Amino acid sequence: MINKQLLLPTLLASLVLAGCSSSPSKRYSIDDDIAPDAPISVDHIEDATPQYEPYSLGGNSNYTLRGESYTIIKEPKGFKQEGQASWYGKKFHGHLTSNGEIYDMYSMTAAHKELPIPSYVKVTNKDNGKTTVVRVNDRGPFHPGRIIDLSYAAALKLDVIRTGTANVAIEVISVDRPTQTHKQEALPKFVVQVASSKHQDRVETLAQDLSQKLSVKSYVNSASDIHRVFLGPFNDYMLTQKALEQVKELGYTSAFIKSH
Template sequence: MLGLALTSAACAGVGGSTAPIRGATPPAVADPAPIVSGTMRPYQVRGRWYRPEEQPNYDEVGMASWYGDQFNGRPTATGEIFDMHAMTAAHKTLPLPGLIEVTNTANGRRVVLRVNDRGPFVDDRILDLSRGAAQELGLLQAGVGQVRVRYLGRAPRLGGGRPLQVAESAPSPVQTLAEPGRFWVQAATFTDGDRARRAAETLGRSATVDGGRSGQFRVMLGPWPDANAAERARQAAIAYGYVDAQLISGG
């Protein structure tokens, strides 16, 4: 419980959706580390109770923060030593140690992280990142940002964290459609019409399939009357794993 107590102080002071993430496959863990039993007991921080449990279908979108120098070298909730440069994270209730996939919804960067700590104990945040993880996700300067977190399962005895997609998705040049003053988002293109229709169903009522020309089926979101609304839809599409989603203007 010493690691938990230290982490409670650390994470208090710093800062869904269920669609599959494209290209995400759980890493194979041949020799998983045992779950640290002490970390699975209910615990209380600032008058609020938390109840860790197995959550094989955990898939949430929320805010993440990061912690670094002040706690570097201290024990985490599992007893492992916190290395602020390692690819690790803290979560309130997932099994420890475990693996999660984290996507920065603003830029599409994705990482696999080892969860070995408890926190953050701030109401609007679901995850605390190590400094190294925040850097890979592009959250180091902002300090706080929206992420999608998916539980992958048990962690190996050592490590397990790694970048999956580190290059930011640069917006493509704005394309033009026929209807002036309207904005769309092109979430993805497919050569298979059935795949395009399944993607549109995943993305909701605003999604349609435009296609067949030149063998390409485009999954389109919208239209919206202003670019800000369309940009929010583009970011939502990125959160669903369509990292090449691009804004299209009607001119």
């Protein structure tokens, strides 16, 4: 009988190469990474919100790639680094990241060689002064001099798409583990923002339809005459990711995950 406890770490370790833009593989439908054919605006996509998350089972073991050994940083608080940022997009969209999540080029995520997964990182483009916050959930990049691979959305916000790479400074944003007394209410929750509109009746109808089709909770939040449809909240990021993929398959390609 197969020992599943031994099999799981082996399987997850194999995902280290799955999402990194610097590790070509025949598993991808296109050879060279490119931007989406019809890119959507990322103005509505908010920075990742730093919060306490336990480290993932996958993607957090020390590893060796192309003769180089990489040691995961166990205590990243205060970690800072400078170097070049690159980005990855359509080629890897929909494929597994190093910890088994689905890479979404419209989420505010990134890849780093040694930071624990997940980590939250403030990225500053030293060439133009723009900043953003991303959630590290992947491994890479493995080109000399490059320290972080940004999702398409994050790279667009920092104006890295136009230049291809940029000189950046990164800084880990650490969030302490909640105390036992407040642990239940302090655990992270996530929602999927599906769409927004000035027409409240349409938004409410959409929320009801999606709730029935996907068998998930939904609600409408209204502010400044704008009505937004949300799915959730979810306590589990993987369940949130699943809901995001389902709603995108229904045609709502600009949907994205945010903290609740």
